[in-house]
Amino acid sequence: MFVSIIGYSSLIDLTITLNVSKHNILADNQHAFRRHRSCESQLILTTNDLAKHLDSNVIMDLVVLDFSKAFDVIPHQRLLRKLDFYGILSTRNDGFPVS
Numbered sequence: 001m002f003v004s005i006i007g008y009s010s011l012i013d014l015t016i017t018l019n020v021s022k023h024n025i026l027a028d029n030q031h032a033f034r035r036h037r038s039c040e041s042q043l044i045l046t047t048n049d050l051a052k053h054l055d056s057n058v059i060m061d062l063v064v065l066d067f068s069k070a071f072d073v074i075p076h077q078r079l080l081r082k083l084d085f086y087g088i089l090s091t092r093n094d095g096f097p098v099s
Contacts, residue, residue, distance in 0.1 A: 015088060016088050017034075017035065019086050019087050019088045020086075020088075022087075023086050023087075025086065029042075031045075050062070
């Protein structure tokens with residue numbers, strides 16, 4: 001059972017990744033949850049931009065947002081409708097999500 005859950009999770013991840021790429025949903029500067037990009041790669045680019053602007057005496061503003069609780073307050077039915085709209089998730093009659 002544990003192996004099948006891992007396999008199902010990988011299938012969901014692959015389906016989401018393919019649909020997000022197909023529909024060009026994410027901005028190019030989105031790093032988290034993307035293949036060959038990470039939060040660390042975003043941090044490196046941001047640090048590089050900050051250092052470059054500081055060296056050039058350019059004024060720069062930085063806004064940091066914490067979305068860690070985002071899924072605690074998002075209307076889940078609305079999220080499921082959006083996933084279905086992009087072809088990432090559809091639901092069978094028994095309510096079990098399938099790709």
